[in-house]
Amino acid sequence: MTIKPRLTHCRSSIVALLATATLLLAGCGADGEGHRRSDDGTILPTARELDPAGTRYSDTMDAASVGDCSQEVLSVLTCYSYRGHGYEGAQTALGQCLIKNKKTSEGIEWLTRAADAGWPDAQKALASIYLDGTTGTPDPVHAGKWAYLYRKNPSLLSLGVQPDKKIGKQIQSTLNQSQSQEARAMAGEWVPRYWKPQTTLDATTAATCYTAPRRVIQQRTIIEGPDNPNY
Structure with a gap:
């Protein structure tokens, strides 16, 4: 009969696999991010x-x-x-x-x-909020103000990031000439304030x-x- 040798071989294989898995887990951080080693074998900390x-x-x-x-x-x-x-x-x-x-x-x-x-994402969000009336009643002038500031935001321009054109198109199709002028005037008077x-x-x-x-x-x-x- 060859049952016992085969069982012994299977058990040995399972033990070997578990040992390998343990070693692999030992080389990982708590979040599963793998550790690297330096040239002298020292375990280097993960980015986390x-x-x-x-x-x-x-x-x-x-x-x-x-x-x-x-x-x-x-x-x-x-x-x-x-x-x-x-x-x-x-x-x-x-x-x-x-x-x-x-x-x-x-x-x-x-x-x-x-x-x-001057945070561009916040300016963009406010433009949309005032435009669609999330506040209760749409406020196209304030929407235009924040949209103009967002489109001309220097932090976007310095990074070469193009502003979302959708906001500009919505403003153009919503604001009349008087509202557009008032919004631009408010944007022109804006100065950054830090809370x-x-x-x-x-x-x-x-x-x-x-x-x-x-x-x-x-x-x-x-x-x-x-x-x-x-x-």
Whole structure:
């Protein structure tokens, strides 16, 4: 009979496969991102391990961009938004999520803060909102103002990014000559303003965007010799 040898061979193969899988998993980060090794064999940290704070921010922004406006995402976006200037992207995403969650006035407030700072996505969003009447009643003049600022936004032009032509066409087909002149005048008087929080967040929300920095473990080098107490 050859059943036992075959069973033994199968068990050995399974053990070998499990061992290989364990080694592969050991070489991966906690999120499955593979580690690389330096020339001397040292395991190098992954991008997520090197910049956990940046990863949390980008992951949250990605979630909001695909329509995830859960309470967790809202809390993290609020935490980042309260950092003020430099986080207009989070303010824009927060405003759009609040509008999606039927908190229109609060959402427009956040979008306006980002748009006032010159954030193009916020300016574009406000142009659409005032044009379609998300606020309750369409406001073509304010729509035109934000559309003109968006189309001439220097941050887009400096990057060579072409503004969405759809917004311009909608403005041209909606505004009459008088409204267009008034909107252009308002855009001409616009100057950037950077929002600063006047209140503090509650401790729970303030903690949502905190990420503990990566710990760097110093490696000790022991030199053997008569002068070394460990010798």
